[in-house]
Amino acid sequence: MPLLQPLLPFLFVLLWSTGFIGARFGLPHAEPLSFLFIRYLLVIVLLALLALAARAPWPRDARLIVHLAIAGVLVHGLYLGGVFLAIAQGLPAGITALVVGMQPLLTAASAGWLLGERVTRRQWLGLAAGFAGVALVVSSKINGEVPLGAALLPALVALLAITVGTLYQKRFCPQFDLRSGSVIQFAAAALLTGLAAAASETMVIDWAPEFVGALLWLVLALSVGAISLLNLLIRSGSAVNVSSLFYLTPPLTALIAWLLFDERLTPLALAGFGLAVSGVYLARSTASASK
Template sequence: MTTPMRDHAWTRAMPGVFVLLWSTGFIGAKYGLPYAEPFTFLVLRFVIVIILLGAVVGLCRARFPTDPKLWLHLAVSGLLVHAIYLGGVFAAIRLGVPSGLTALVAGLQPLLTAAVVGPLLGETVGPRQWGGLALGLVGVALVLSTRLTGVSFDGFGWDGMAFAVAALLGITGGTLYQKRFCTGMDLRTGTLIQYSAALAVTAPVALATETMSIQWTLPFILALGWLVLVLSLGAISLLMTLIRLGEAAKVASFFYLVPPMTALLAWLLFDEALTPVALAGMAATAVGVALVVRK
């Protein structure tokens, strides 16, 4: 039986755990994407998640929403967070946009969220928070600048950048929509509805635009398992919980920590360079997020 002290400790630890788990998604994609096309990869990932969640819902006898409006809201949130964000990131990289540039575009999310939370959710973003958001963006840019050094920008066009911007709008709109309309959902049945809606969109796209061929190698299987269990179930559940518990601008600021954490993981796993500029960017990002979330 959990105690209030343990519950409080877990609540305080959730942002850090979320950032760590979310950052591993880029590592998993690096392992898995060479063996499957992006939307085919997403379709397979969504199907397995839906099967696992369906089993959990059945065993726990979790109740589905009785309000048709909540079904609709959950479907919209799932389309934004899972289909548009993930599909946009994968398609942008597939079309030649460097992963660092894609991450930098998606890194605008906290600033975009802060700009619209007032009119949409009635939240106030003060001068200190705006300063923290700006500092965090500078830190992200410093971290990613080393990954873009020497990268040619001739290998992609506006279509690739359009997908990167779509990913930015998807994750921003999804977190705001989740906060506005879906905070009362059952995490099990609500997430099942969200992934089902995402599958209903990505499956036709994969059928129409890809061969849907998969190379069943060990790296692909391991990457798929990690993305399903750790990202699609673990990290997403943490994100939805954070959105329910916190202000939208503060939750969005945690995404600033993802590129630095990804760079750190890449240094540990792939021996990628970790320069003084990148380290300075990590420090700036951490200070920026601290300014945003400090009470």
């Protein structure tokens, strides 16, 4: 595992970046919260079976269980719910990614007084460069007017949720078994999402092959693979260090969309991609050096 440790952040970014692609494939066949509810149920069953088969320890401290549930609602329920709702209501995926891409700046601004983490001047510079790179990539894909109002609100909720959730888990859930703890987190997210879906959606799903494929990918690669990696990274790194990885998601998503859907990358987008990569490298290398 120590040999693979340096590769974990890059694997996380690769998996996390496919989330918007999976949503693009699946959302035409299901309403957003219903889609997420089914996804959470499958993840809960899979992780519970893995935890039982491996005889993983389950949390016995009631306070830890509550903290895990709150972190699950924030990191899974509200974040993913906000992203899916924003896309479903017409906010372009690129703009959604840009809004959520501000998360490292909010984390850096909050980590100092919430977690006592020191954010250096070079680290701020790297975070700012990363944000500028994301803005360049996304701006190159925006055509016409940006829809605001009701479509933008879920994206803002997602931004706040992933920011607060990362900080909350780092502070209140520093150690837990990833298999059993994730079951608790996804169960809390499923409860909230299921209630919201039942109250606001028809919950009718078109089980087309495209939807099934997107669902399985999001369950296995995102909710199991990427989330497990995120938990490992939160546990082993600083909040700012981990959150800076989210800057690479919109550029890499644009690259994957180019490969799958022939969405062209303009020179401006390529420049932004390089700037985002440089910013993340600067922020992460500075954070690592300061440990």
